Amino acid sequence: MSKDEKLASEQEAWESNLKSKILQRFPERRPKFDTESGVEVGRLYTAANLPDFTYEENLGFPGEYPFTRGVQPTMYRGRFWTMRQYAGYADAEETNARFRYLLEQGQTGLSVAFDLPTQIGLDSDHPLARGEVGRVGVAIDSLADMELLFKGIPLDKVSTSMTINAPAAVLLAMYIAVAEKQGADTKKLAGTIQNDILKEYVARGTYIFPPEPSMRLITDTFAYCAENLPEWNPISISGYHIREAGSTAVQEMAFTLADGIAYVQAAIDKGLDVDKFAPRLSFFFNAHKNFFEEIAKYRAVRRIWAKIMRERFGAKNPKSWMLRFHTQTGGSTLTAQQPDVNVVRVAFQALSAVLGGTQSLHTNSKDEALALPTEDSARLALRTQQVIAHETGVADTIDPLAGSYFVEKLTDELEAGAWEYIRKIDEMGGAVRAVEVGYMQREIQDSAFRYQQEIENETRIVVGVNKFQLAEEHHEGLLRVDPNIAEKQVARLQKVRATRDNKAVNGALVKLRSEALNGSNVVPCILDAVRVYATLGEICGVLRDVYGEYKPTSTL
Amino acid sequence: MSNPIRVLVAKPGLDGHDRGAKVVAQALRNAGMEVIYTGLRQTPEQIVEAALQEDVQVIGLSSLSGAHMQLFPAVVNILRQQGASDVLVVGGGVVPEEDIPYLKSAGIAEIFGPGTSTKDIADFIRQHFQGDGITLTRVDHVGIAVNSIEASLDFYSTAMGLHCSGIEEVTDQKVKVAFLPLGDSEIELLEPTTLDSPVAKFLQSRGEGIHHIAYRVPDIQLALGQLRAQGVRLLDQEPRTGAGGALIAFLHPKASGGVLTEICQRNSE
Numbered sequence: 001m002s003k004d005e006k007l008a009s010e011q012e013a014w015e016s017n018l019k020s021k022i023l024q025r026f027p028e029r030r031p032k033f034d035t036e037s038g039v040e041v042g043r044l045y046t047a048a049n050l051p052d053f054t055y056e057e058n059l060g061f062p063g064e065y066p067f068t069r070g071v072q073p074t075m076y077r078g079r080f081w082t083m084r085q086y087a088g089y090a091d092a093e094e095t096n097a098r099f100r101y102l103l104e105q106g107q108t109g110l111s112v113a114f115d116l117p118t119q120i121g122l123d124s125d126h127p128l129a130r131g132e133v134g135r136v137g138v139a140i141d142s143l144a145d146m147e148l149l150f151k152g153i154p155l156d157k158v159s160t161s162m163t164i165n166a167p168a169a170v171l172l173a174m175y176i177a178v179a180e181k182q183g184a185d186t187k188k189l190a191g192t193i194q195n196d197i198l199k200e201y202v203a204r205g206t207y208i209f210p211p212e213p214s215m216r217l218i219t220d221t222f223a224y225c226a227e228n229l230p231e232w233n234p235i236s237i238s239g240y241h242i243r244e245a246g247s248t249a250v251q252e253m254a255f256t257l258a259d260g261i262a263y264v265q266a267a268i269d270k271g272l273d274v275d276k277f278a279p280r281l282s283f284f285f286n287a288h289k290n291f292f293e294e295i296a297k298y299r300a301v302r303r304i305w306a307k308i309m310r311e312r313f314g315a316k317n318p319k320s321w322m323l324r325f326h327t328q329t330g331g332s333t334l335t336a337q338q339p340d341v342n343v344v345r346v347a348f349q350a351l352s353a354v355l356g357g358t359q360s361l362h363t364n365s366k367d368e369a370l371a372l373p374t375e376d377s378a379r380l381a382l383r384t385q386q387v388i389a390h391e392t393g394v395a396d397t398i399d400p401l402a403g404s405y406f407v408e409k410l411t412d413e414l415e416a417g418a419w420e421y422i423r424k425i426d427e428m429g430g431a432v433r434a435v436e437v438g439y440m441q442r443e444i445q446d447s448a449f450r451y452q453q454e455i456e457n458e459t460r461i462v463v464g465v466n467k468f469q470l471a472e473e474h475h476e477g478l479l480r481v482d483p484n485i486a487e488k489q490v491a492r493l494q495k496v497r498a499t500r501d502n503k504a505v506n507g508a509l510v511k512l513r514s515e516a517l518n519g520s521n522v523v524p525c526i527l528d529a530v531r532v533y534a535t536l537g538e539i540c541g542v543l544r545d546v547y548g549e550y551k552p553t554s555t556l
Numbered sequence: 557m558s559n560p561i562r563v564l565v566a567k568p569g570l571d572g573h574d575r576g577a578k579v580v581a582q583a584l585r586n587a588g589m590e591v592i593y594t595g596l597r598q599t600p601e602q603i604v605e606a607a608l609q610e611d612v613q614v615i616g617l618s619s620l621s622g623a624h625m626q627l628f629p630a631v632v633n634i635l636r637q638q639g640a641s642d643v644l645v646v647g648g649g650v651v652p653e654e655d656i657p658y659l660k661s662a663g664i665a666e667i668f669g670p671g672t673s674t675k676d677i678a679d680f681i682r683q684h685f686q687g688d689g690i691t692l693t694r695v696d697h698v699g700i701a702v703n704s705i706e707a708s709l710d711f712y713s714t715a716m717g718l719h720c721s722g723i724e725e726v727t728d729q730k731v732k733v734a735f736l737p738l739g740d741s742e743i744e745l746l747e748p749t750t751l752d753s754p755v756a757k758f759l760q761s762r763g764e765g766i767h768h769i770a771y772r773v774p775d776i777q778l779a780l781g782q783l784r785a786q787g788v789r790l791l792d793q794e795p796r797t798g799a800g801g802a803l804i805a806f807l808h809p810k811a812s813g814g815v816l817t818e819i820c821q822r823n824s825e
Contacts, residue, residue, distance in 0.1 A: 205572015
């Protein structure tokens with residue numbers, strides 16, 4: 001009998017002794033324990049639970065294939081993760097003030113939230129923009145707004161993440177144009193555009209065009225960035241919103257990776273060299289409630305992506321194998337009841353992201369189930385990261401939970417679950433097809449409904465919501481977005497339209513239309529158009545004409 | 557009701573967060589209702605059009621983007637213009653507490669915020685269509701507006717033989733109240749303490765006389781919810797503290813044929 005076999009039989013004996021004697025008198029809290037994803041959690045883990053585990057194959061060294069332990073060789077011993085709080089509301093001036101405040105408070109990267117009309121490529125005076133201007137982010141209509149947004153912030157010195165998808169190429173072009181005006185070296189521009197349209201169809205809803213031309217726009221930005229913006233991440237392939245829409249951890253991993261596969265394939269099909277663009281692909285995940293499951297998720301997802309890139313796509317550059325990711329704590333885990341408790345939730349979630357080796361992190365503010373965060377609550381959220389970084393010591397050694405029998409077993413199980421979904425989606429014809437037939441949407445919907453039922457029948461406890469409630473609650477000091485912001489923004493837009501060179505604008509838009517029609521890379525034309533102050537709505541209007549608009553599949 | 561209740565779940569505005577809308581839609585369906593989901597990015601006009609076309613009795617609106625203050629009332633207004641004000645409109649999403657009174661006064665019957673159980677939503681809708689009235693246990697008191705309590709007591713004590721059990725000033729109502737118990741109920745004499753008191757205005761326009769009638773309810777929160785579900789207009793969306801420490805709320809006089817009506821809950825029950 002080998003050492004492992006001996007341990008396995010001893011463990012079995014221990015369990016059966018427990019069942020026959022102790023559990024009769026001291027029953028456990030639940031007949032069965034599982035994670036949020038429904039992965040069963042055992043009573044005890046030992047080496048016997050990891051019969052096929054080898055250090056080299058399962059883990060490797062930090063900065064080396066398969067990157068389970070992290071993508072950088074020194075991880076946080078070299079430098080902490082980037083503390084990047086997502087911010088943006090009202091108009092460019094107010095958001096600029098919030099950015100400067102956050103930088104003064106020690107934040108190390110910017111993250112722009114745009115309002116919904118901007119995200120859907122509509123100008124602020126469009127009828128559909130009613131009630132939405134400046135609500136969930138900053139309203140950007142033209143280069144003039146972008147200039148105000150980054151006023152006094154040298155763009156070659158900060159890194160900026162922009163949560164923008166369908167019109168990502170336009171906002172990126174505006175960013176480049178502002179940098180040019182500042183006299184910055186555009187080769188040094190660092191940052192990310194989200195640019196992940198597939199998850200918009202699945203979970204987030206800010207789509208404009210149908211999948212096929214959307215994928216073309218995305219590969220256009222890949223090609224443009226590979227050539228002109230070597231430090232820029234042209235996509236952030238996002239599981240965050242998939243999770244927020246109610247998916248399990250396994251679905252979050254699998255659907256994100258399936259989307260990633262679709263983008264890589266589309267770029268390769270367009271003739272791009274995988275090792276040219278793949279090193280700049282970035283990812284974005286959620287930090288949800290089940291602590292160990294989240295840590296295992298980040299480790300597993302790195303390992304799967306490394307295998308996909310090396311084995312499936314034959315990438316040679318080790319940088320192409322690395323899954324670098326941003327994390328945000330789970331917005332849907334925040335409760336409107338007893339919002340102070342959210343500070344505690346966020347701290348645990350943030351800790352899981354750090355223990356999972358995230359490259360950057362946004363911590364949610366406690367008041368976000370009630371309104372946009374106030375300056376005070378956003379600062380407290382940032383301070384939470386700073387405490388983890390500077391006070392807990394968890395960042396002083398790399399991947400500290402590696403070798404935990406439980407964490408390794410869970411990492412393996414999540415990986416297996418994700419592969420199963422990826423295979424299913426491959427069989428369906430890939431992520432684009434799976435989106436079109438509503439497969440991912442339905443899977444997520446089912447998980448979300450199951451979760452809600454578990455809360456309502458109290459098999460899942462949410463502190464303050466279905467247990468430990470307070471009789472009466474009053475919430476004060478919430479952020480109010482100025483209701484007159486729309487008028488102000490529309491006035492600024494009209495002034496731009498009146499004072500720009502309208503002949504140049506028309507010329508640029510005509511050129512954009514013809515390039516879009518003949519299928520060449522549209523990013524240079526978009527850049528020309530924003531330089532002469534063509535508006536976001538005008539540019540997207542041309543593309544709407546050429547590409548058409550997406551009509552969602554009903555899944556209810 | 558023999559036919560299932562028909563509900564339109566709608567996403568007004570540009571907000572793409574439809575997890576809540578879909579979960580609620582599915583839960584209402586499981587609760588036996590017929591549910592139609594509009595999908596994203598609907599204008600108030602489109603939502604009303606869909607509601608009329610589908611002949612629904614309920615519209616459930618969901619927005620997490622902060623546009624609720626404009627879009628929810630717009631739906632109600634268009635319904636009214638189309639002569640369909642009997643459609644019950646409820647809402648949910650990220651809606652700050654302080655917005656709720658406005659939304660309710662604009663005709664949204666109830667707002668279900670984060671953490672609401674889907675069962676509560678289904679119950680609320682069902683209650684509306686079951687048409688059960690609220691539970692009243694007695695006439696709690698009759699309020700009579702007077703210029704001077706002292707002068708009026710001449711009549712009520714001396715002539716009518718009622719006993720004054722106490723006089724209390726209710727500062728936020730700007731009124732002094734004399735309590736005259738009678739059986740299970742009492743007569744309240746209301747004397748304004750300032751010129752801008754609601755009772756002072758009543759006296760100016762109508763002179764002394766019966767000001768309001770108050771009914772006792774066992775659970776005022778429940779009663780308010782039921783009244784709202786019945787489409788009854790309310791002056792007070794939430795209960796407040798009245799004379800004698802009771803929780804009180806006034807209905808809109810237009811809802812009750814010109815009689816100012818109060819419901820009240822007393823702690824002794």
